Amino acid sequence: MHHIENDLHYTGLSVAQGIASPPAVNPYLKKRKHRHEFTAAEYIEQILKGNITVLSQAVTLVESQKNEHQALAQEVIEKCLPYSGHSVRIGITGVPGAGKSTSIDVFGMHLIRDRGKKLAVLAIDPSSERSKGSILGDKTRMEDISREPSAFIRPSPSAGSLGGVARKTHETIILCEAAGFDTVFVETVGVGQSETAVHSMVDFFLLIQVPGTGDELQGIKRGIMEMADGIIVNKADGTNIDRANLSAAQYRNALHLFPLPPSGWSPKVLTYSAKNKTGITEIWDMVYEYIAFVKENGYFNSNHHSQAKFWMYSSINEQLKNHFYHSSEIEKELKIKEQQVLNAEISSFMAAKQMLDLYFRQKS
Ligand code: GDP
Secondary structure: OOOHHHHHHHHOOOOOOOOOOOOOOOOOOOOOOOOOOOOHHHHHHHOOOOOOHHHHHHHHHHHHHOHHHHHHHHHHHHHHHHHHHOOEEEEEEEOOOOOHHHHHHHHHHHHHHHHOOOOOEEEEOOOHHHHOOOOOHHHHHHHHHHOOOOOEEEEOOOOOOHHHHHHHHHHHHHHHOOOOEEEEEEEEOOOOOOOHHHHOOEEEEEEEOOOOOOOOOOOOOHHHHHHEEEEEEOOOHHHHHHHHHHHHHHHHHHHHOOOOOOOOOOOOEEEOOOOOOEEEHHHHHHOOOHHHHHHHHHHHHHHHHHHHHHHHHHHHHHHHHHHHHHHOOHHHHHHHHHHHHHHOOOOHHHHHHHHHHHHHHOOO
């Protein structure tokens, strides 16, 4: 074959003659073994040994949308259940900029280095679907603990509804506990609905605030304050110290107006600085004081029971809803009914009843 590249006047690279062109597909590739797919028993064995790589893979299964992954994940979770429930689970919330990542890094180092804990950091961030990639639980935000072998950091599951994302995080907690993590953080942004979900899976709910001008609640809804077992005012450093103390006093006053929560524990308010690492020990003394208190009065266990019940019903609701809305006939008919409701041809209640009748007729 004539190649112009090999002509005398051509100054570029020449084409080697006489070498057969290699096949497009490397013949050895086919012989390479696929990555070993673990069975449920193998997952469990490795998780119980504290194998972080396998734990990570199991969490990926939990987060997968594929049915076969879900089935395997459920088997693994079920077998891990007897080994779960023994950690201290802490929900951490606060508006963006309050200092959640800085604090988690500092808290994590304190717990690992000074209290010998093994820490898993998870997150619930339902907005991550839109932003394609979670802003919470990102390793680069927690530089110190991300280098610690005793820390496991996992960003928020990204796809799906808040209910779905929260369920996956709840299941991930179980896997982490089976892998020997005795402390679990669940982080969330304190601006939406996700706090309620986090509250339903933790033992202690920590609200991070920053010194404000005094009278505003920094975008934190009253309901979130009511859920808090501890409010910690961050950035109590430099010229902020007085304002931090003032904010803390105001939160204490505000908390007095709320009824005593079912735990019987009066929420405490503390100030600290994540930047200067001051007031950190006091925060964790408070958390462990609470844990001892609720273990003593039985609330620790009764709360776990009501949380387990809550998640059962929440899963039923989620699956019923998914099944209903993903049925193709329902989808078609919904559009028609919607229009009829808009045209005032049928009442909203009647339309809903007819849709449900159709759904249950299909099922029977
Ligand atoms: P997040 O959005 O809640 O995760 O907040 P970050 O941890 O990213 O912190 C937001 C900003 O507050 C960053 O610029 C931090 O450096 C700063 N910050 C965090 N903790 C402190 C603190 O204790 N004191 C001061 N002065 N700044 C802090």
